Amino acid sequence: MSDPVLVVVFYLISAITVVAALGVVLTRNIVYAAVFLVGTFAGVAGIFVLLNADFLAAVQLLVYAGAIAILIIFAIMMTRDTRKGSRSNEQRWPAFIMAVLMLAVLLGGISQTIWPVSVLAPLETTTEKLGKLLLNEYILPFEVVSVLLVAAMIGAIVISRED
Amino acid sequence: MNLYLLGPELSLIGLAFLVILVDLATHNKNVVAALAGIGLVVPAAWAVSLWGQTASSFYGALVVDSYSIFFKLLFIAAAALVILMSVQYSKRFAPYQGEYYAVILLATAGMMFMASTQELISIYISLELASISLYVLASFLKDAKSSEAGIKYLLLGAVSSAVLLYGMALLYGATGSTKLNEIAQAIQESMQRDQGAVLPAIVLGAIFMAGGFGFKIAAVPFQMWAPDVYEGAPTPITGFLTGASKAAGFAVILRVFFVALGNQAPLPVDWPALFAVLSALTMTVGNLSAIPQANIKRMLAYSSIAHAGFILVGVAAFSSQGVGGVAYYLLGYMFTSMGAFAAIVAISERLGSDQIADYSGLARRAPLLALILAICLISLIGLPPTVGFVAKIYVFWAALQQGLLWLVLFGVLNSVISAYYYLRVVKAMYLGAPASEEPLPVSRTLVVALAVAVIAVLAIGIFPQPWLDFGTGAAIVLIP
Numbered sequence: 058m059s060d061p062v063l064v065v066v067f068y069l070i071s072a073i074t075v076v077a078a079l080g081v082v083l084t085r086n087i088v089y090a091a092v093f094l095v096g097t098f099a100g101v102a103g104i105f106v107l108l109n110a111d112f113l114a115a116v117q118l119l120v121y122a123g124a125i126a127i128l129i130i131f132a133i134m135m136t137r138d139t140r141k142g143s144r145s146n147e148q149r150w151p152a153f154i155m156a157v158l159m160l161a162v163l164l165g166g167i168s169q170t171i172w173p174v175s176v177l178a179p180l181e182t183t184t185e186k187l188g189k190l191l192l193n194e195y196i197l198p199f200e201v202v203s204v205l206l207v208a209a210m211i212g213a214i215v216i217s218r219e220d
Numbered sequence: 221m222n223l224y225l226l227g228p229e230l231s232l233i234g235l236a237f238l239v240i241l242v243d244l245a246t247h248n249k250n251v252v253a254a255l256a257g258i259g260l261v262v263p264a265a266w267a268v269s270l271w272g273q274t275a276s277s278f279y280g281a282l283v284v285d286s287y288s289i290f291f292k293l294l295f296i297a298a299a300a301l302v303i304l305m306s307v308q309y310s311k312r313f314a315p316y317q318g319e320y321y322a323v324i325l326l327a328t329a330g331m332m333f334m335a336s337t338q339e340l341i342s343i344y345i346s347l348e349l350a351s352i353s354l355y356v357l358a359s360f361l362k363d364a365k366s367s368e369a370g371i372k373y374l375l376l377g378a379v380s381s382a383v384l385l386y387g388m389a390l391l392y393g394a395t396g397s398t399k400l401n402e403i404a405q406a407i408q409e410s411m412q413r414d415q416g417a418v419l420p421a422i423v424l425g426a427i428f429m430a431g432g433f434g435f436k437i438a439a440v441p442f443q444m445w446a447p448d449v450y451e452g453a454p455t456p457i458t459g460f461l462t463g464a465s466k467a468a469g470f471a472v473i474l475r476v477f478f479v480a481l482g483n484q485a486p487l488p489v490d491w492p493a494l495f496a497v498l499s500a501l502t503m504t505v506g507n508l509s510a511i512p513q514a515n516i517k518r519m520l521a522y523s524s525i526a527h528a529g530f531i532l533v534g535v536a537a538f539s540s541q542g543v544g545g546v547a548y549y550l551l552g553y554m555f556t557s558m559g560a561f562a563a564i565v566a567i568s569e570r571l572g573s574d575q576i577a578d579y580s581g582l583a584r585r586a587p588l589l590a591l592i593l594a595i596c597l598i599s600l601i602g603l604p605p606t607v608g609f610v611a612k613i614y615v616f617w618a619a620l621q622q623g624l625l626w627l628v629l630f631g632v633l634n635s636v637i638s639a640y641y642y643l644r645v646v647k648a649m650y651l652g653a654p655a656s657e658e659p660l661p662v663s664r665t666l667v668v669a670l671a672v673a674v675i676a677v678l679a680i681g682i683f684p685q686p687w688l689d690f691g692t693g694a695a696i697v698l699i700p
Contacts, residue, residue: 162424166390170421173396197226197281198345201333204233205349208326211240212356215316216370 067107074100091129098122109179112187222277225270225284228263228292229332235259236325243318250307253665256321257303260296263332267292274697280399281339287547288336290694291471294551295335298464299328301558304669305456305565312454313360320360324460327353331468338479340388340398343472347384347436350468351377354461358453369452376445377435384432390425391480400480408484418488426481426489430498433476436469437528440502447509450521455568458517459561462524463554470531470550474543478698482538495536496627503529503634511641516564517574519641520557523600526638527553533624533631534615540692540699541618547691549615552607552680556599559673562666563593570660576645581654589662590649592674597642599677602635607681614688 077096084090098121105114146152180186191199223230235256243252267289276283302324310317330349337343355377359370392398395406410419431442438446450458482491506526513519531553534546566589567582568574583590599606612635616628662670680687 166420166424170394170419172393172421175396194279195281195341197278197337198339198342201330201342201345201349204326204329205345205352208323208330208349208353208356211319211323211326212352215319215356216359216362 063107067104070100070103070107074104087133088130091126091133094129095122095126098126110183112182112184222275225273225275225277225282227266228270228296229329229336231266232260232263232296232325232329232332235262236322236329239322239325240318243322249310249314249317252318252321253303253307253310256325257300260300260303264293264296267296276338280401281337281342283336283338285336285697287471287475287694287697288332290547290551290690291335291467292332294467294554295328295331295464298460298467298554298558299324301463301555301562301669301673302456302460304665304672305459305558305562306454307665308569308663309454309456309565313362316360320357323353323356327357327460328464331464331471334468335471335475338400338475340392340400343476344381344385344388347468347472348381350465351381351436354457354465357457357460358449360457361452361454365452366454367452369449372445373449380432380435380442383428383435387425387428387430387432390421390428394419394421394425400476403480404483407481407488411484411488416486422481423489426477427494429476430473430494433469433473434498437466437473437531438525439498439528439532440505440525443502443505443525443528446525447518447521450524451515451518451574455517455561455565455574458521459558462520462527462557462561466524466528467550467554470535470546473535474546474698477535478543492536492538492622492624495532495538496624499529499532499536500627500630501529502526502532503631507634507637507641510638513641514576515574516576516579516645519576519645520560520564523638523642524557526634527600529634530612530615530631533619533627536624536627537615537618537622539618539622540695541621542615543695543698544688544692545611545615545618547694548684548688549611551687551691552599552611552677555673555676555680556596556606556608559670559677560593560596560600562669562673563589563596566662566666566670567593567660569663576648578655579645579648580652582649582652582660584654585656585658586660586662589660589670592670594646594649595674595677597646599681601639601642603639605678605682607677607684610681610684610688 074097077093077100080093081090081097084093098117102114102117102122105111105117238259239252239256242255243249246252270284271286271289274283274285303321306320306324310320313320327350330346330351330353333346334343334350337346355370355374358373359367388398391403394410395403397403397406407418407422410422411417434442435445450461453461477491481488503526506522506524506529510519510522510526513522531546531549534542534549536542537545564574567579567586571578582593595606599608602608602612604610612631616631619628619631
């Protein structure tokens with residue numbers, strides 16, 4: 058990331074991500090909040106691209122900016138009357154103070170740490186390596202995820218079915 | 221890769237799917253319950269056959285040692301008791317009984333994975349498997365309270381998962397590994413390089429992870445969800461949450477803090493002090509909030525928060541006696557709380573109420589049931605001859621050996637306070653006037669659950685030695 062163009066792009070994408078994230082929590086209209094959330098997801102995908110994590114960026118776009126955003130918007134449409142706007146949050150000031158404290162702690166901790174940095178060059182393509190890792194070293198959690206999905210699916214059916 | 225080592229979990233997941241299939245084929249749901257309950261023999265026997273081995277498989281993601289087997293057997297026993305308690309109770313969610321038993325088994329499988337992995341991603345995934353199954357189980361009644369329990373548990377659980385993941389990410393970033401033993405080594409090396417200084421990211425990561433796990437065990441200040449969820453969830457599931465889910469949380473905390481973060485000399489951070497403060501806070505807040513409760517499920521919810529505090533005394537001791545005491549305490553607490561909740565299921569089935577005021581004169585209407593509930597409550601106070609007494613003595617003794625006198629005094633004081641609200645129930649049952657003289661019959665499966673639980677509470681309390689050996693045998697894996 059020594060290329061000055063990349064540095065500028067990084068700050069630009071980061072700014073978009075942060076502004077969109079602020080939009081999510083500050084807007085009163087829940088549909089706007091959902092659209093801002095898509096902006097945040099897309100910004101994170103951009104950061105993944107800059108970090109040479111091509112597969113992760115694609116997944117971030119497809120799953121988060123695509124599927125999850127649509128899911129959220131559907132959920133909003135089906136559960137409440139959006140013209141009324143959303144309820145004001147009585148706990149916004151306590152939440153604000155907690156968030157600022159959290160930010161301070163995280164910034165302090167992260168900036169004080171000397172992070173170990175790999176000396177290897179970044180991979181050109183990551184998909185193949187990720188696939189091999191998932192089906193070798195991480196095969197057990199990978200398979201447990203499928204059991205987790207079954208449990209979630211059974212739960213969704215039981216909870217949402219009218220009887 | 222050795223599939224044999226994965227046998228208990230694999231057979232349990234297979235059993236869950238078999239339960240779903242059989243549920244499709246039969247209208248007699250007692251068959252499904254019997255299959256789920258009796259089928260547990262297979263994973264239990266498999267786990268016993270692995271006892272004494274120390275092996276790892278799946279590139280270190282799965283570890284089989286006496287510690288993990290101890291917890292696996294504890295979870296299987298808890299699942300069996302929950303299924304016994306549910307045979308009658310589950311008629312309330314009639315069309316979904318098969319799914320109910322299947323999700324209980326899947327949650328148990330998740331807890332078993334939690335206890336037998338040494339790798340952060342597997343810890344997270346298995347914790348989610350257990351949690352998501354429990355979110356579903358909490359909302360199974362589908363009435364207002366149960367739905368509230370489910371949604372609260374889900375939302376706060378999601379936040380705690382995010383905090384946990386953040387901690388894991390920081391720890392991984394600072395050490396470059398997701399395996400607990402490699403993390404321990406990386407921390408040791410970085411401390412040697414920096415003359416004993418610890419990277420702040422490691423401290424932050426550890427504290428975040430403690431927060432995420434603290435949610436699972438309902439330790440203060442991560443306990444807000446517990447009373448509402450415990451009150452709203454189906455009563456057998458409340459028992460499962462206090463007995464098994466809490467034990468799973470402790471199993472992971474002990475493994476992470478002893479293998480990865482507390483394996484160095486000197487310790488990177490004064491973990492014993494951190495856990496001692498958490499412990500004192502948790503038992504005091506839990507006990508004081510339990511006093512004014514009128515609903516027995518809610519009272520036991522606060523009592524289970526307080527017990528998380530007592531168990532944390534053993535963690536704060538940060539010694540092999542401490543870990544052994546924690547294991548023994550968790551075993552005893554599982555049987556005690558299961559017994560208490562089984563009694564509550566039996567009573568509420570006839571009375572239709574969970575209010576302590578309605579327990580008045582119960583000893584005359586159902587003498588045996590009242591006696592069993594009283595024994596369980598006495599064990600919760602920590603009086604002889606029950607398991608609660610030995611468990612408390614053991615963790616307090618372990619803390620005393622590490623010089624934590626103030627914490628032990630705190631614990632004793634809290635036990636005295638707790639006697640007040642437990643004995644209030646006993647007093648209502650034995651001295652109160654009954655609303656009617658009509659006896660309360662108890663269904664046969666519940667009798668089995670009650671008998672197993674109360675015999676365990678007494679037997680483990682009166683003959684503690686083999687069980688303490690069982691617990692210390694598990695602890696020795698973490699602290700040789």
